[in-house]
Amino acid sequence: MTVLVHRLRFATAALLTFVACAMPLVGSSRTHAQALDAPVATEAQFRDWLLRTVWPDAERQGVSRDTFERSFAKVTLDWDLPELQPPGRATPPDSQRQAEFQSPGRYFAEAQLTSLAKRGNELLRQWAATLDDIERRFGVPREIVVAIWGRESNFGRVTARHQAVRVLATQAFMGRRRTLYYPELLSALVILEEDHLSGEALLSSWAGAMGQPQFLPSKFLRYAVDGDGDGRRDIWQSAPDSLASIASFLREHGWRPEQRWGIEVRVPQTVTCALEGPGQGRTMQEWLRLGLAPIGDASLPEWSSNPTAFLLMPAGRLGPSFLVSKNFYVLKQYNESDLYALFIGHLADRMRGASAFAGEWRPIDSMRRSDIHAMQERLKSDGYDVGRVDGLIGFATRTAIGQWQAKSRRDETCYPDAGLIQAIRGARP
Known part of the structure; x- marks a missing residue:
C-alpha cells in the first residue's frame, strides 16, 4: 500500500x-444525529x-x-459555496431561473464607468512602457487591456480569499456543474506542479477564477505569460503579468489590430431589429446604404477596408444600437455576455475621451427569468431559433422576438415586456 x-x-x-x-450531544435525537x-x-x-x-x-x-x-493534505469540502448538490440529497431548485431579470441599462452605471475611466487613465500613464511592449507583442490596444483589468478586479484592488484547490475540488465533487469544474481541478494541480506554487498561494474567487485577470486554471495554463521578465507567470501580484496575460488571451482568440470593437449608430425604423447577431453580418457600406448612421463624432477610419460588421441591439429598440466588428466577439470569449463585451469596449472608449452613450436605456418591465424561460420554450416550439433556453435575453432570443412581432403584425421592439411574454405564451401567430 x-x-x-x-x-x-x-x-x-x-x-x-x-x-x-x-x-x-443532544440526547438521542435521531433527526439531529x-x-x-x-x-x-x-x-x-x-x-x-x-x-x-x-x-x-x-x-x-x-x-x-x-x-x-x-x-x-488539509483540504476539506467548502460547504458555503453556492450551487452544491451533496451526494444523496435532493436537487435544489434552479434559483438562477427564479431570479429577477435586470434591465440592461443597469449594467452601465455612469458613476462606475466614470470612476473606472479616471483610474484607468492614471494607470495607462503609470504602466505606459509596459503597455507599449504589450501592444507591440500582442497587437491589442492598451485601453482594451486596461478596461478588462478594471472590470475583472478593479485594477488588482479586489483580491481573492478562497483557496482555488478547495473551491474546485468541492465543485468538482458535489457542485451542480461538475463536468465544468473537474478539468479545472486537474489544471490547478498542473499549475502547482509546473509553476512550483503552494496550494495556499493559489487563490481564487468562489467560482475558481484566479488572479487579477480572473482566469480559470485551464485558461492560466494556455494564456498566462510572463510580462515583467522574472520568469514567472504571477497574475496575482504582478500587474505586467496580468496585463500581458489579458492581451495574450485576446490575441489567441483572434483579435484584429486594424479594427476597433464597434461604434454607436442610429437605426431607422425602416430597418428591422431582427437583423441583429453574428450570423447576419454585412459590410459597413451595406449597413450605411440601409440608413444606419454613426452617432455624434464617430468616424469610420478603421472600417475603410469595408470588413464585415454586425448589428448589436442589447435592449432591442429600448436602448442604444451599435455596429460591431469581429473584435467584439473576441471580447465575448472573455465573458459570454453582450453586455460585458459592450462594457469593455465602451470603457476603453471612455479612456480615450469618448462621451456616454447617446442612445437612452428606456425603462424595462421587471421580469422573472422563469417567465423568460417559458417564453423561450414557446418560441422554440413554434419554430423560432432562440439560442440557448436559459431565461436570458441574448441576441438569438431578441431576434426571435422581432420575427414573432413582425409575423403577428406588431411593432418590432425585439425585446419583451410583461404583456408580450403573455402574448407569446398564449397565442400562436
Whole structure:
C-alpha cells in the first residue's frame, strides 16, 4: 500500500474523529444525529474520491505524488459555496431561473464607468512602457487591456480569499456543474506542479477564477505569460503579468489590430431589429446604404477596408444600437455576455475621451427569468431559433422576438415586456 493511501486514509480517519468530537450531544435525537452524520459521511466519500478518481487522472497529467499529497493534505469540502448538490440529497431548485431579470441599462452605471475611466487613465500613464511592449507583442490596444483589468478586479484592488484547490475540488465533487469544474481541478494541480506554487498561494474567487485577470486554471495554463521578465507567470501580484496575460488571451482568440470593437449608430425604423447577431453580418457600406448612421463624432477610419460588421441591439429598440466588428466577439470569449463585451469596449472608449452613450436605456418591465424561460420554450416550439433556453435575453432570443412581432403584425421592439411574454405564451401567430 502506497504512502499516499496511508496518508489519505489517515486524513479521513482524523477528520471523522475531529468532527465527531466537535458535535454537541443532544440526547438521542435521531433527526439531529442524521443531520450531523450527513456532512461527515460526505467528507469521507470526498477523501475516497480524491484517492480513487482524482489521483489517477492527476498522475496522467504529470502531477507528482508529492504535489498531490501537499495540495490535499488539509483540504476539506467548502460547504458555503453556492450551487452544491451533496451526494444523496435532493436537487435544489434552479434559483438562477427564479431570479429577477435586470434591465440592461443597469449594467452601465455612469458613476462606475466614470470612476473606472479616471483610474484607468492614471494607470495607462503609470504602466505606459509596459503597455507599449504589450501592444507591440500582442497587437491589442492598451485601453482594451486596461478596461478588462478594471472590470475583472478593479485594477488588482479586489483580491481573492478562497483557496482555488478547495473551491474546485468541492465543485468538482458535489457542485451542480461538475463536468465544468473537474478539468479545472486537474489544471490547478498542473499549475502547482509546473509553476512550483503552494496550494495556499493559489487563490481564487468562489467560482475558481484566479488572479487579477480572473482566469480559470485551464485558461492560466494556455494564456498566462510572463510580462515583467522574472520568469514567472504571477497574475496575482504582478500587474505586467496580468496585463500581458489579458492581451495574450485576446490575441489567441483572434483579435484584429486594424479594427476597433464597434461604434454607436442610429437605426431607422425602416430597418428591422431582427437583423441583429453574428450570423447576419454585412459590410459597413451595406449597413450605411440601409440608413444606419454613426452617432455624434464617430468616424469610420478603421472600417475603410469595408470588413464585415454586425448589428448589436442589447435592449432591442429600448436602448442604444451599435455596429460591431469581429473584435467584439473576441471580447465575448472573455465573458459570454453582450453586455460585458459592450462594457469593455465602451470603457476603453471612455479612456480615450469618448462621451456616454447617446442612445437612452428606456425603462424595462421587471421580469422573472422563469417567465423568460417559458417564453423561450414557446418560441422554440413554434419554430423560432432562440439560442440557448436559459431565461436570458441574448441576441438569438431578441431576434426571435422581432420575427414573432413582425409575423403577428406588431411593432418590432425585439425585446419583451410583461404583456408580450403573455402574448407569446398564449397565442400562436
